[in-house]
Amino acid sequence: MLTDDEIEFGKSSGSPDSKREQSTIAFPYLDLDAAIEVAKAIYSRSGLGSCELDELAAEMNQTMSGAFRLKTGTARIFDLTEKEGKSGIRLSELGREIVSPDSERAARVEAFMRVPLYKAVYDKYRGHLLPPMKALEREMTGLGVAVKQADKARQAFERSARQAGYFESGDDRLIRPKISEPTKRGEDQVSNGASSEDAQHRELADKGATLKSGNDYHPFVQGLLDELPRSDQFTQWELHDQAEWLQAAASIFKLLSKKKGRVEVKVWEEKETPIG
DNA sequence: CTCGTAAGTGACGATGATGA
DNA sequence: TCATCATCGTCACTTACGAG
Known part of the structure; x- marks a missing residue:
């Protein structure tokens, strides 16, 4: 059973010779x-x-x-x-940071370090070459990974490190990516690697949308706006979808405005009566 | 064909809630 | 206090797929 305290992780498992x-x-x-x-x-x-x-x-x-x-x-x-x-x-x-294009990269780097095993490996091999595949698995076993899970742990570790940018200097060493200070929207957002705006462009392109430039919206608000249907598609926007959008907007506005209280969104659907 | 990997299912075991 | 049950995280295993 996982707990917040990784030291306690798995402590109450069976005897060392137990099957699992x-x-x-x-x-x-x-x-x-x-x-x-x-x-x-x-x-x-x-x-x-x-x-x-x-x-x-x-x-x-x-x-x-x-x-x-x-x-x-x-x-x-x-x-x-x-x-x-x-x-x-x-x-x-x-x-919240990782779903925001502006802060995703930095959040990925941080998220990697939130995993106790990964942090332990990083601390141990900081500034050194990583050991070969099997040796790394043995290392993980030594850190507390179940022997039969060492390969899975190693695979997830390598993919996650790559996805977080820790392999940008080569697959044989863990280097924490350099992250520029968080910038306000509209300022240059340059880090080593693709800029978050590039990422946002890509994400929007994936959705078939276009990036609205020149605004000063918070990324969460921008995300909301991106979810709005095009003007010619409003007639197809179902009530429950509208309610979901409004509820999401309410959550975001509450967070950003830091106001107490809450906004409720309710749907009353009226039966359409045939004309004529 | 072999090997490594990804993704999934179902079972195991620990834990917490609940009621007697 | 203890037994029972539900829930949840973990593990073992299977299947599918792609690269070499």
């Missing part, structure tokens, strides 16, 4: 992109508010299977999400 060995250090079975997929699904479903796990599963076209739990667990280990009540989930501070 439990890892004693926290690590994700999936990579950073899988965690970000969860974060983006939460953002897409509920904005900065919380959503139920079954709703999230539906948003991700999945069932409440082990695979889905694996993904949500991965997101939590990267510290992108946190539990909300009994069966709810929401974005953490880091999760």
Whole structure:
């Protein structure tokens, strides 16, 4: 069972000779992109508010299977999400940063370091070449990874390191990417690698949308605007979709305005009466 | 064909909530 | 206090796929 205190991780597992060995250090079975997929699904479903796990599963076209739990667990280990009540989930501070194109890169770098196993490996091999594949797995075993899970842990580690930018100086060494100070929208956003604006352009291009330039919107608000249907598609915008958009907007406005209280969105659907 | 990897399923085991 | 149950994270295993 994972706890917030990774030292306690797996402590209460069975005897050393039990059939199922439990890892004693926290690590994700999936990579950073899988965690970000969860974060983006939460953002897409509920904005900065919380959503139920079954709703999230539906948003991700999945069932409440082990695979889905694996993904949500991965997101939590990267510290992108946190539990909300009994069966709810929401974005953490880091999760909010990672869904924002402006801060995604820095958040990826930080998320990698939030994994105890990855941080331990990074600390140990900082400034040195990483050991070969099998030796790295043995190293992970020494740090507390279950022997039979060492390969999975190593694979997820390598993919996550690449996705976070730690392999930009070569696959044989871990180098923390240089991140420029957070900039206001409209200023030059240059870091080593593609700029976040480039990333935003790409993301919007993926959606078939165009980037609105010259505004000073917060990225969360920009994300909201990007979700609006085109003017010629408003007549096809269903009420429940409108309500979801408005609810997400309310969550974002509440966060940004820092005002107490809340905004409720309700839907009353009226039956259309035939004319003539 | 072999090997490495990705993605999924289902079972195991720990933990917390609940009620007797 | 203890037994029971539900939930959740982890693990073992399978299948599919692509590269060499």
